[in-house]
Amino acid sequence: MKVQGVYVSSVGTYLPQPVSAEEAIAQGLYDQELYDTIGWRGTHVAGRQSAPDMAVLAARQALGRQGELSEPVESFLHSGAFYQGPDEVSVPGYIMRELGLDGIPSLDIRQGCNGMLAGVEVAVGRLTGAARCDSALITSAENHSTPLLDRWRGSAPGIVMGDGAAAVTLSSEGGFAEIVAANSSTLPALEGWHRGDDDLLPPQEPMFQPLSVGRTVEEFTKSTMAMTEAIELISKFSLGLVQRSIVDAGINASDVAALISVNADGRALEQWFLEPLGIPAGRTSWEIGRTVGHVGGCDQFISLDRMLASGAVGPGDHVILHAAAPGWTGTTLAVRIAERPPWLD
Numbered sequence: 479m480k481v482q483g484v485y486v487s488s489v490g491t492y493l494p495q496p497v498s499a500e501e502a503i504a505q506g507l508y509d510q511e512l513y514d515t516i517g518w519r520g521t522h523v524a525g526r527q528s529a530p531d532m533a534v535l536a537a538r539q540a541l542g543r544q545g546e547l548s549e550p551v552e553s554f555l556h557s558g559a560f561y562q563g564p565d566e567v568s569v570p571g572y573i574m575r576e577l578g579l580d581g582i583p584s585l586d587i588r589q590g591c592n593g594m595l596a597g598v599e600v601a602v603g604r605l606t607g608a609a610r611c612d613s614a615l616i617t618s619a620e621n622h623s624t625p626l627l628d629r630w631r632g633s634a635p636g637i638v639m640g641d642g643a644a645a646v647t648l649s650s651e652g653g654f655a656e657i658v659a660a661n662s663s664t665l666p667a668l669e670g671w672h673r674g675d676d677d678l679l680p681p682q683e684p685m686f687q688p689l690s691v692g693r694t695v696e697e698f699t700k701s702t703m704a705m706t707e708a709i710e711l712i713s714k715f716s717l718g719l720v721q722r723s724i725v726d727a728g729i730n731a732s733d734v735a736a737l738i739s740v741n742a743d744g745r746a747l748e749q750w751f752l753e754p755l756g757i758p759a760g761r762t763s764w765e766i767g768r769t770v771g772h773v774g775g776c777d778q779f780i781s782l783d784r785m786l787a788s789g790a791v792g793p794g795d796h797v798i799l800h801a802a803a804p805g806w807t808g809t810t811l812a813v814r815i816a817e818r819p820p821w822l823d
Contacts, residue, residue, distance in 0.1 A: 480726045481660050484602050485653030486813065487613075488821070489783045490540030490645040492532050493770065494524040499638075508630040508638075516636055516743055521629065521771030524621045524641035529562050530569050532643035533619035534576040540615070540645035541577070543821040549649065552611040553604045554584040557593025557618045559774035559803065560627070573617060583609075590672075590803030591740060592662075594618040594644065594775035599660045599809055605650045612650045619643035620774040633772070634695070636743025640771020644779040654819040658796075659726035659812035664805055665715045668708060670698045672804035712806065713750045719810040720751060720800055727796060727812035731755040735795035735815075736785055740802060741767030741777045751800075775801065786819055793817050 498520040502508035512518070524532065533556060541551075556570045563569055570584035589596040594616060601614035622629045622639040629639035648657075675697045699705045724731055737757055739747055744764040752759060763781035770780055778799040785791045795815045802808040 479660055481602055481606070481657045483650055484605050484657045485649050485651070485816075486646060486655040486657065487649040487653035488540045488543040488647045488819070489779050489786070490536040490538070490543060491643065491776070491780050491783050492535040492539065493522045493640075493642040493780070494527055494532070495522060496520055496769075497523050502630055516745070517768055518638045518771075519769045521638050521640040522642050522773070523623060523629075525623055527621065527641075529558055529560070529619040529621045529643070530572050531576075532621070532641070533573050533617040533645065536619065536643035536645040537573065537577055537615060537617050540647050543819070544647060545820045549613050549651065551579055551613055551615045551647075552582055553601060553609070553614040554579060554582060555587055555597040555601055555614065555616045556584070557587035557589060557597050557616075557775050558620060559590040559593060560620050560622055561624065562619075579615075589775070589807055590805070591772070591774050591777075592801045592803035592805075592807045592809050594646075595778060595799060595801040595809035595811060596662060596807070597775075598646065598648065598657070598811060599662055601648050602657060602660055605648060614648045615645065616648070617643065617645045618775040620776065629771075634742070636746060637741075638771045640741070640773040642770070642773045642776055642780065644773070644776035644783075646779050654817050655797075655813050655815045657811055658728075658814050659723040660809070661719050661722040661726065662807070662809040663715065663719060664807050665711060666805070667703070668711060668806035669804075670702055671695060671708065671806060673698075675701065712802070715806065716750050716800065716802055716808055717754055719808050720755070720798055723798060723810040723812040727814070729796050729812075731757060733796050734761065734798050736761050736763065736791050736797045737800065738763040738778050738781045738785070738797060739800045741770055741772040741781075744768065775803075777801070786815075787822060791815055
């Protein structure tokens with residue numbers, strides 16, 4: 479869909495202690511073959527620092543960066559793909575209390591690694607629709623430091639999980655960038671990709687089992703759909719979303735200054751987007767992602783923040799942000815950079 483009158487006023491990020499792939503290999507946590515084949519260079523590890531607490535830090539940075547555009551937050555949305563706290567906790571409520579926000583609506587967006595971009599799309603509705611909000615804050619955060627998950631090997635072969643947080647503020651009054659298109663969709667045929675044969679009933683003893691996307695994918699591809707067919711569906715689905723946002727933005731693929739996607743295997747990025755669209759490899763977020771790790775829904779805004787700081791994208795550039803998650807869900811935004819962010823001056 480085309481979007482008008484919604485601006486990105488600031489971005490904030492928080493990344494804990496970096497850990498190199500070489501360190502992980504030396505400790506027996508990662509494999510030299512994967513290092514040589516895929517090219518991951520490291521990730522970030524939070525230890526005992528919770529995901530909501532990291533979200534608070536990223537939000538404080540984003541709110542502090544608004545400068546003259548600073549205005550009261552009128553809507554708050556948070557997303558998390560992995561453990562955010564006890565089952566009954568209100569993560570948005572916790573973050574709002576820490577930030578001193580009160581008397582505004584909040585939502586917990588359960589969209590996995592698509593959560594932050596999905597949250598932005600929901601916020602666009604609040605700023606342009608009947609809610610008549612003038613501003614919104616969206617956060618996301620992850621901590622994968624648990625024996626229940628192998629951050630180096632427990633996901634797909636092309637993914638290393640990272641810890642950290644990101645925040646973005648939207649405004650109807652103005653900002654350094656404008657959201658010009660937003661598109662989302664769902665591919666329910668792949669719902670079982672991350673579920674495998676797991677039961678939908680309440681958990682039994684032992685309640686907590688190690689998580690392995692590799693296991694669920696193997697179960698799904700054995701019982702439901704061949705791997706080649708599933709990958710083809712994902713590729714067409716993701717490419718379709720990106721193409722829709724390019725069209726809605728009124729530009730051509732050649733006008734895309736940067737394609738920012740999930741921090742995953744760079745080869746998949748090339749196969750799914752770059753070759754079909756003719757976008758050069760140097761216009762992607764892979765060089766950033768390979769040092770950060772896959773931080774759930776935070777990847778896109780962590781990469782955007784770094785690209786803005788380095789000058790990789792600047793005034794007049796169109797940037798495409800793409801995310802995907804279990805379900806299979808996806809969201810793509812087209813953003814036009816209007817000016818250099820004020821906090822970089």
